[in-house]
Amino acid sequence: MSKGFLWHIFLASCLMAGNRLSAQTSNWPEIQQHYKRAQEALEAKQDAVAIKEFREIVRLDPKNASAHANLGVIAFTQKDYAQAAKEFRAALRLQPSLWNAKAFLGMTELRLGNGHEARPLLEEALGHVEDAKLRTQTGMDLITLYHESNDLDHSVDVLRTLGRASSDEPATLYVAYRTYSDLAAQQLAKLALVAPESAQIHLILAQAQASQDDFPGAIAQYRKALEIDPSLPGIHFQLGQMILANSTDEPARQQAEKEFKLALAADPNDAHSEYMLGEIEWLRSNAEGALKHDEKALALQPTLLDAHIAAGKALTSLGRPDEALKHLLDAGRLDPQNEVTHYRLCQAYRRLGRMEDAEHEAAVFRTLRDSHAPVRALYEQIQQRSVGQQTVDPNEPK
Secondary structure (H helix, E strand, O other): OOHHHHHHHHHHHHHHHHHHHHHHHHHHHHHHHHHHHHHHHOOOHHHHHHHHHHHHHHHHOOOOOHHHHHHHHHHHOOOOOHHHHHHHHHHHHHOOOOHHHHHHHHHHHHHOOOHHHHHHHHHHHHHOOOOOHHHHHHHHHHHHHHHOOOOOOHHHHHHHHHHHHHOOOOOHHHHHHHHHHHHHHHHHHHHHHHHOOOHHHHHHHHHHHHHOOHHHHHHHHHHHHHHHOOHHHHHHHHHHHHHHHHHHHHHHHHHHHHHHHHHHHOOOOOOOHHHHHHHHHHHHHOOOHHHHHHHHHHHHHHHHHHHHHHHHHHHHHHHOOHHHHHHHHHHHHHHHOOHHHHHHHHHHHOOOHHHHHHHHHHHHHHHHHHHHHHHHHHHHHHOOOOOOOOOOOOOOOO
Protein backbone atom coordinates (compact mmCIF):
# COMPACT_ATOMS: atom_id res chain seq x y z
CA MET A 1 0.00 0.00 0.00
CA SER A 2 1.72 3.21 -1.16
CA LYS A 3 2.12 6.32 0.97
CA GLY A 4 0.54 8.33 -1.84
CA PHE A 5 -2.65 6.35 -1.38
CA LEU A 6 -2.54 6.88 2.39
CA TRP A 7 -2.02 10.64 2.05
CA HIS A 8 -5.23 10.73 0.04
CA ILE A 9 -7.02 9.26 3.06
CA PHE A 10 -5.28 11.75 5.37
CA LEU A 11 -6.51 14.71 3.38
CA ALA A 12 -10.07 13.43 3.18
CA SER A 13 -10.26 12.75 6.91
CA CYS A 14 -8.70 16.12 7.72
CA LEU A 15 -11.33 17.88 5.65
CA MET A 16 -14.16 16.02 7.36
CA ALA A 17 -12.63 16.70 10.76
CA GLY A 18 -12.33 20.38 9.96
CA ASN A 19 -16.03 20.64 9.24
CA ARG A 20 -16.88 19.05 12.56
CA LEU A 21 -14.31 21.00 14.57
CA SER A 22 -15.50 24.38 13.38
CA ALA A 23 -18.74 23.80 15.29
CA GLN A 24 -17.21 21.99 18.27
CA THR A 25 -14.10 23.89 19.41
CA SER A 26 -13.40 27.51 20.29
CA ASN A 27 -9.78 27.33 19.12
CA TRP A 28 -10.66 26.05 15.64
CA PRO A 29 -8.55 28.68 13.76
CA GLU A 30 -5.40 27.51 15.56
CA ILE A 31 -6.25 23.86 14.98
CA GLN A 32 -6.94 24.59 11.33
CA GLN A 33 -3.42 25.96 10.95
CA HIS A 34 -1.99 22.77 12.43
CA TYR A 35 -4.06 20.71 10.00
CA LYS A 36 -2.78 22.81 7.12
CA ARG A 37 0.85 22.35 8.20
CA ALA A 38 0.25 18.61 8.73
CA GLN A 39 -1.12 18.25 5.22
CA GLU A 40 1.82 20.14 3.75
CA ALA A 41 4.23 17.95 5.69
CA LEU A 42 2.55 14.79 4.42
CA GLU A 43 2.74 16.03 0.84
CA ALA A 44 6.45 16.77 1.38
CA LYS A 45 6.93 13.30 2.90
CA GLN A 46 7.96 14.83 6.25
CA ASP A 47 6.32 12.37 8.59
CA ALA A 48 8.02 13.68 11.72
CA VAL A 49 6.66 17.18 11.13
CA ALA A 50 3.15 15.81 10.44
CA ILE A 51 3.26 13.78 13.66
CA LYS A 52 4.23 16.91 15.61
CA GLU A 53 1.31 18.85 14.12
CA PHE A 54 -1.26 16.12 14.80
CA ARG A 55 0.01 15.75 18.37
CA GLU A 56 -0.48 19.47 18.85
CA ILE A 57 -4.06 19.12 17.61
CA VAL A 58 -4.65 16.35 20.16
CA ARG A 59 -3.23 18.62 22.89
CA LEU A 60 -5.59 21.43 21.88
CA ASP A 61 -8.54 19.10 21.38
CA PRO A 62 -8.15 15.76 23.24
CA LYS A 63 -11.40 14.50 21.69
CA ASN A 64 -10.19 14.93 18.11
CA ALA A 65 -10.70 11.44 16.69
CA SER A 66 -9.43 12.35 13.23
CA ALA A 67 -6.03 13.48 14.55
CA HIS A 68 -5.62 10.14 16.33
CA ALA A 69 -6.63 8.31 13.14
CA ASN A 70 -4.06 10.23 11.11
CA LEU A 71 -1.36 9.48 13.67
CA GLY A 72 -2.38 5.83 13.37
CA VAL A 73 -2.00 5.84 9.60
CA ILE A 74 1.45 7.44 9.83
CA ALA A 75 2.52 4.75 12.30
CA PHE A 76 1.03 2.12 9.97
CA THR A 77 3.12 3.35 7.03
CA GLN A 78 6.20 3.24 9.27
CA LYS A 79 5.28 -0.34 10.23
CA ASP A 80 5.02 0.68 13.88
CA TYR A 81 1.93 -1.44 14.25
CA ALA A 82 1.75 -1.32 18.04
CA GLN A 83 1.60 2.49 17.99
CA ALA A 84 -0.82 2.43 15.04
CA ALA A 85 -3.20 0.15 16.96
CA LYS A 86 -3.05 2.47 19.98
CA GLU A 87 -3.98 5.52 17.90
CA PHE A 88 -6.75 3.77 15.98
CA ARG A 89 -8.31 2.49 19.19
CA ALA A 90 -8.22 6.02 20.62
CA ALA A 91 -9.92 7.37 17.49
CA LEU A 92 -12.64 4.72 17.61
CA ARG A 93 -13.35 5.26 21.31
CA LEU A 94 -14.06 8.89 20.46
CA GLN A 95 -15.92 8.21 17.22
CA PRO A 96 -16.94 4.56 16.58
CA SER A 97 -18.22 5.36 13.08
CA LEU A 98 -14.76 6.20 11.67
CA TRP A 99 -14.85 3.32 9.21
CA ASN A 100 -11.44 4.05 7.71
CA ALA A 101 -9.92 3.86 11.17
CA LYS A 102 -11.76 0.61 11.87
CA ALA A 103 -10.46 -0.88 8.60
CA PHE A 104 -6.92 0.23 9.41
CA LEU A 105 -7.18 -1.18 12.94
CA GLY A 106 -8.21 -4.55 11.45
CA MET A 107 -5.29 -4.40 9.00
CA THR A 108 -2.96 -3.46 11.89
CA GLU A 109 -4.15 -6.32 14.10
CA LEU A 110 -3.57 -8.73 11.23
CA ARG A 111 0.04 -7.51 10.90
CA LEU A 112 0.48 -7.89 14.65
CA GLY A 113 -0.55 -11.53 14.28
CA ASN A 114 -3.90 -11.01 15.98
CA GLY A 115 -6.14 -12.55 13.33
CA HIS A 116 -8.94 -13.26 15.79
CA GLU A 117 -9.21 -9.52 16.61
CA ALA A 118 -8.67 -8.43 13.00
CA ARG A 119 -11.46 -10.46 11.43
CA PRO A 120 -14.54 -8.79 13.01
CA LEU A 121 -13.04 -5.32 12.48
CA LEU A 122 -12.44 -5.95 8.78
CA GLU A 123 -15.81 -7.62 8.32
CA GLU A 124 -17.63 -4.67 9.87
CA ALA A 125 -15.64 -2.03 7.99
CA LEU A 126 -15.76 -3.60 4.52
CA GLY A 127 -19.32 -2.58 3.72
CA HIS A 128 -18.79 1.01 4.91
CA VAL A 129 -15.37 2.08 3.59
CA GLU A 130 -15.92 4.43 0.66
CA ASP A 131 -12.38 4.80 -0.69
CA ALA A 132 -12.01 2.14 -3.40
CA LYS A 133 -8.35 1.32 -2.75
CA LEU A 134 -8.80 1.07 1.00
CA ARG A 135 -11.88 -1.10 0.49
CA THR A 136 -9.85 -3.39 -1.79
CA GLN A 137 -7.04 -3.69 0.75
CA THR A 138 -9.58 -4.35 3.50
CA GLY A 139 -11.11 -7.12 1.41
CA MET A 140 -7.74 -8.61 0.51
CA ASP A 141 -6.72 -8.78 4.17
CA LEU A 142 -10.05 -10.33 5.07
CA ILE A 143 -9.61 -12.97 2.36
CA THR A 144 -6.15 -13.71 3.77
CA LEU A 145 -7.79 -14.53 7.10
CA TYR A 146 -10.48 -16.63 5.46
CA HIS A 147 -7.87 -18.59 3.52
CA GLU A 148 -5.93 -19.29 6.70
CA SER A 149 -9.06 -20.87 8.17
CA ASN A 150 -9.94 -22.56 4.85
CA ASP A 151 -13.17 -20.55 4.73
CA LEU A 152 -13.42 -20.23 0.95
CA ASP A 153 -17.17 -19.58 0.92
CA HIS A 154 -16.70 -16.33 2.83
CA SER A 155 -13.79 -15.45 0.54
CA VAL A 156 -16.16 -15.70 -2.42
CA ASP A 157 -18.61 -13.35 -0.66
CA VAL A 158 -15.86 -10.75 -0.22
CA LEU A 159 -14.79 -11.10 -3.85
CA ARG A 160 -18.33 -10.43 -4.98
CA THR A 161 -18.41 -7.29 -2.85
CA LEU A 162 -15.07 -6.10 -4.26
CA GLY A 163 -15.98 -7.08 -7.82
CA ARG A 164 -18.99 -4.79 -7.84
CA ALA A 165 -16.74 -1.80 -7.17
CA SER A 166 -13.33 -2.76 -8.60
CA SER A 167 -13.89 -5.44 -11.23
CA ASP A 168 -10.74 -4.40 -13.15
CA GLU A 169 -8.38 -4.29 -10.18
CA PRO A 170 -5.51 -6.75 -10.93
CA ALA A 171 -5.07 -7.74 -7.28
CA THR A 172 -8.76 -8.55 -6.98
CA LEU A 173 -8.80 -10.53 -10.22
CA TYR A 174 -5.74 -12.54 -9.20
CA VAL A 175 -7.12 -13.37 -5.76
CA ALA A 176 -10.43 -14.31 -7.39
CA TYR A 177 -8.59 -16.70 -9.73
CA ARG A 178 -6.73 -18.29 -6.81
CA THR A 179 -9.83 -18.51 -4.62
CA TYR A 180 -12.03 -20.12 -7.26
CA SER A 181 -9.17 -22.49 -8.18
CA ASP A 182 -8.80 -23.51 -4.55
CA LEU A 183 -12.55 -23.91 -4.21
CA ALA A 184 -12.63 -26.11 -7.32
CA ALA A 185 -9.79 -28.25 -5.93
CA GLN A 186 -11.60 -28.53 -2.61
CA GLN A 187 -14.80 -29.71 -4.27
CA LEU A 188 -12.88 -32.13 -6.49
CA ALA A 189 -11.22 -33.69 -3.45
CA LYS A 190 -14.62 -34.10 -1.81
CA LEU A 191 -16.10 -35.62 -4.98
CA ALA A 192 -13.19 -38.06 -5.28
CA LEU A 193 -13.76 -39.10 -1.67
CA VAL A 194 -17.51 -39.65 -1.80
CA ALA A 195 -17.90 -40.87 -5.40
CA PRO A 196 -14.54 -41.96 -6.89
CA GLU A 197 -16.19 -43.97 -9.70
CA SER A 198 -18.91 -41.49 -10.57
CA ALA A 199 -19.65 -40.16 -14.02
CA GLN A 200 -18.72 -36.69 -12.76
CA ILE A 201 -15.18 -37.83 -11.92
CA HIS A 202 -14.76 -38.99 -15.53
CA LEU A 203 -16.09 -35.64 -16.76
CA ILE A 204 -13.42 -33.84 -14.73
CA LEU A 205 -10.74 -36.22 -15.99
CA ALA A 206 -11.92 -35.58 -19.55
CA GLN A 207 -11.67 -31.82 -19.10
CA ALA A 208 -8.21 -32.14 -17.56
CA GLN A 209 -6.96 -34.25 -20.47
CA ALA A 210 -8.50 -31.87 -22.99
CA SER A 211 -6.64 -28.96 -21.39
CA GLN A 212 -3.43 -30.88 -22.10
CA ASP A 213 -4.48 -31.52 -25.73
CA ASP A 214 -4.94 -35.24 -25.03
CA PHE A 215 -8.15 -35.40 -27.08
CA PRO A 216 -8.27 -39.20 -27.51
CA GLY A 217 -7.90 -39.56 -23.72
CA ALA A 218 -10.62 -36.98 -23.17
CA ILE A 219 -12.95 -38.78 -25.59
CA ALA A 220 -12.40 -42.03 -23.72
CA GLN A 221 -13.26 -40.37 -20.40
CA TYR A 222 -16.43 -38.79 -21.83
CA ARG A 223 -17.50 -42.20 -23.13
CA LYS A 224 -16.92 -43.75 -19.68
CA ALA A 225 -19.03 -41.01 -18.11
CA LEU A 226 -21.76 -41.68 -20.68
CA GLU A 227 -21.71 -45.41 -19.91
CA ILE A 228 -22.18 -44.71 -16.21
CA ASP A 229 -24.92 -42.09 -16.65
CA PRO A 230 -26.43 -41.69 -20.15
CA SER A 231 -28.66 -38.86 -18.88
CA LEU A 232 -25.81 -36.53 -17.88
CA PRO A 233 -26.75 -32.97 -18.94
CA GLY A 234 -24.60 -31.74 -21.82
CA ILE A 235 -22.59 -34.94 -22.16
CA HIS A 236 -23.38 -35.49 -25.86
CA PHE A 237 -22.50 -31.89 -26.69
CA GLN A 238 -19.18 -32.12 -24.84
CA LEU A 239 -18.33 -35.43 -26.48
CA GLY A 240 -19.18 -34.03 -29.93
CA GLN A 241 -16.92 -31.05 -29.34
CA MET A 242 -14.06 -33.27 -28.26
CA ILE A 243 -14.41 -35.50 -31.32
CA LEU A 244 -14.05 -32.44 -33.55
CA ALA A 245 -11.12 -31.18 -31.48
CA ASN A 246 -9.36 -34.46 -32.18
CA SER A 247 -10.14 -34.55 -35.91
CA THR A 248 -12.26 -32.76 -38.52
CA ASP A 249 -12.13 -35.42 -41.21
CA GLU A 250 -15.43 -36.84 -42.46
CA PRO A 251 -15.59 -39.90 -40.16
CA ALA A 252 -15.06 -37.60 -37.16
CA ARG A 253 -17.70 -35.20 -38.48
CA GLN A 254 -20.20 -38.03 -38.70
CA GLN A 255 -19.46 -39.16 -35.12
CA ALA A 256 -19.74 -35.61 -33.79
CA GLU A 257 -22.91 -35.01 -35.80
CA LYS A 258 -24.48 -38.03 -34.15
CA GLU A 259 -23.64 -36.66 -30.69
CA PHE A 260 -25.05 -33.19 -31.41
CA LYS A 261 -28.26 -34.73 -32.74
CA LEU A 262 -28.53 -36.84 -29.57
CA ALA A 263 -28.03 -33.65 -27.55
CA LEU A 264 -30.90 -32.01 -29.44
CA ALA A 265 -33.08 -35.06 -28.95
CA ALA A 266 -32.53 -34.72 -25.19
CA ASP A 267 -33.02 -30.94 -25.28
CA PRO A 268 -34.70 -29.50 -28.41
CA ASN A 269 -33.81 -25.98 -27.18
CA ASP A 270 -30.07 -26.66 -27.24
CA ALA A 271 -28.95 -23.76 -29.45
CA HIS A 272 -25.27 -24.63 -29.07
CA SER A 273 -25.70 -28.11 -30.52
CA GLU A 274 -27.72 -26.67 -33.40
CA TYR A 275 -24.90 -24.21 -34.05
CA MET A 276 -22.31 -27.01 -33.99
CA LEU A 277 -24.29 -28.90 -36.62
CA GLY A 278 -23.92 -25.77 -38.72
CA GLU A 279 -20.17 -25.81 -38.16
CA ILE A 280 -20.03 -29.40 -39.40
CA GLU A 281 -21.86 -28.39 -42.58
CA TRP A 282 -19.42 -25.52 -43.03
CA LEU A 283 -16.55 -28.02 -42.76
CA ARG A 284 -18.27 -29.91 -45.55
CA SER A 285 -18.27 -26.69 -47.64
CA ASN A 286 -22.07 -26.64 -47.45
CA ALA A 287 -22.74 -22.97 -46.71
CA GLU A 288 -26.50 -23.32 -47.28
CA GLY A 289 -26.72 -26.19 -44.80
CA ALA A 290 -24.59 -24.32 -42.29
CA LEU A 291 -26.80 -21.23 -42.57
CA LYS A 292 -29.97 -23.25 -41.88
CA HIS A 293 -28.51 -24.56 -38.61
CA ASP A 294 -27.19 -21.12 -37.65
CA GLU A 295 -30.64 -19.60 -38.16
CA LYS A 296 -32.24 -22.37 -36.08
CA ALA A 297 -29.68 -21.75 -33.33
CA LEU A 298 -30.45 -18.03 -33.34
CA ALA A 299 -34.18 -18.69 -33.22
CA LEU A 300 -33.51 -20.63 -30.01
CA GLN A 301 -30.98 -18.15 -28.60
CA PRO A 302 -30.88 -14.74 -30.33
CA THR A 303 -27.80 -13.64 -28.35
CA LEU A 304 -25.58 -16.55 -29.43
CA LEU A 305 -22.58 -14.58 -30.65
CA ASP A 306 -20.80 -17.28 -32.64
CA ALA A 307 -24.01 -18.20 -34.47
CA HIS A 308 -24.37 -14.58 -35.64
CA ILE A 309 -20.76 -14.57 -36.88
CA ALA A 310 -21.21 -17.95 -38.56
CA ALA A 311 -24.43 -16.83 -40.25
CA GLY A 312 -22.68 -13.69 -41.50
CA LYS A 313 -19.79 -15.78 -42.80
CA ALA A 314 -22.14 -18.17 -44.61
CA LEU A 315 -24.24 -15.37 -46.14
CA THR A 316 -21.14 -13.55 -47.37
CA SER A 317 -19.87 -16.71 -49.05
CA LEU A 318 -23.29 -17.18 -50.65
CA GLY A 319 -23.10 -13.72 -52.22
CA ARG A 320 -25.61 -12.14 -49.81
CA PRO A 321 -23.41 -9.62 -47.97
CA ASP A 322 -26.29 -7.23 -47.27
CA GLU A 323 -28.01 -9.94 -45.20
CA ALA A 324 -24.67 -10.92 -43.66
CA LEU A 325 -24.20 -7.38 -42.45
CA LYS A 326 -27.24 -7.55 -40.16
CA HIS A 327 -25.90 -10.60 -38.33
CA LEU A 328 -22.39 -9.21 -38.08
CA LEU A 329 -23.55 -5.86 -36.75
CA ASP A 330 -25.62 -7.74 -34.16
CA ALA A 331 -22.46 -9.66 -33.23
CA GLY A 332 -20.57 -6.37 -32.90
CA ARG A 333 -23.17 -5.07 -30.48
CA LEU A 334 -23.00 -8.28 -28.44
CA ASP A 335 -19.20 -8.14 -28.18
CA PRO A 336 -17.38 -5.14 -29.67
CA GLN A 337 -14.03 -6.72 -28.76
CA ASN A 338 -14.49 -9.86 -30.85
CA GLU A 339 -11.83 -9.66 -33.54
CA VAL A 340 -13.47 -12.24 -35.82
CA THR A 341 -16.60 -10.10 -36.06
CA HIS A 342 -14.57 -7.22 -37.45
CA TYR A 343 -12.78 -9.52 -39.89
CA ARG A 344 -16.11 -10.78 -41.23
CA LEU A 345 -17.49 -7.23 -41.37
CA CYS A 346 -14.51 -6.26 -43.49
CA GLN A 347 -15.34 -9.09 -45.91
CA ALA A 348 -19.02 -8.12 -46.11
CA TYR A 349 -18.26 -4.42 -46.68
CA ARG A 350 -15.81 -5.32 -49.47
CA ARG A 351 -18.49 -7.40 -51.20
CA LEU A 352 -20.82 -4.40 -50.94
CA GLY A 353 -18.19 -2.05 -52.38
CA ARG A 354 -18.00 -0.03 -49.15
CA MET A 355 -14.22 0.13 -49.15
CA GLU A 356 -13.81 2.85 -46.51
CA ASP A 357 -15.90 0.83 -44.05
CA ALA A 358 -13.97 -2.30 -45.00
CA GLU A 359 -10.63 -0.65 -44.28
CA HIS A 360 -11.90 0.62 -40.94
CA GLU A 361 -12.98 -2.89 -39.90
CA ALA A 362 -9.67 -4.33 -41.11
CA ALA A 363 -7.79 -1.84 -38.92
CA VAL A 364 -9.96 -2.71 -35.90
CA PHE A 365 -9.37 -6.41 -36.56
CA ARG A 366 -5.59 -5.96 -36.65
CA THR A 367 -5.60 -3.90 -33.46
CA LEU A 368 -7.72 -6.42 -31.57
CA ARG A 369 -5.78 -9.40 -32.92
CA ASP A 370 -2.48 -7.93 -31.74
CA SER A 371 -3.83 -6.89 -28.33
CA HIS A 372 -5.52 -10.24 -27.72
CA ALA A 373 -2.56 -12.42 -28.74
CA PRO A 374 -0.73 -12.45 -25.36
CA VAL A 375 -3.99 -13.01 -23.43
CA ARG A 376 -5.06 -15.77 -25.80
CA ALA A 377 -1.71 -17.56 -25.40
CA LEU A 378 -1.95 -17.37 -21.61
CA TYR A 379 -5.57 -18.55 -21.58
CA GLU A 380 -4.83 -21.52 -23.80
CA GLN A 381 -2.07 -22.63 -21.41
CA ILE A 382 -4.60 -22.69 -18.57
CA GLN A 383 -7.85 -23.78 -20.19
CA GLN A 384 -8.83 -25.41 -23.46
CA ARG A 385 -10.60 -23.08 -25.89
CA SER A 386 -14.15 -24.01 -26.82
CA VAL A 387 -14.10 -26.01 -30.04
CA GLY A 388 -17.05 -24.24 -31.64
CA GLN A 389 -15.77 -20.70 -31.17
CA GLN A 390 -15.50 -18.71 -34.39
CA THR A 391 -11.96 -18.06 -35.60
CA VAL A 392 -10.17 -16.78 -38.68
CA ASP A 393 -8.65 -19.68 -40.58
CA PRO A 394 -4.84 -19.31 -40.93
CA ASN A 395 -5.21 -19.77 -44.70
CA GLU A 396 -7.67 -16.90 -45.07
CA PRO A 397 -6.20 -13.63 -46.39
CA LYS A 398 -5.55 -11.06 -43.69
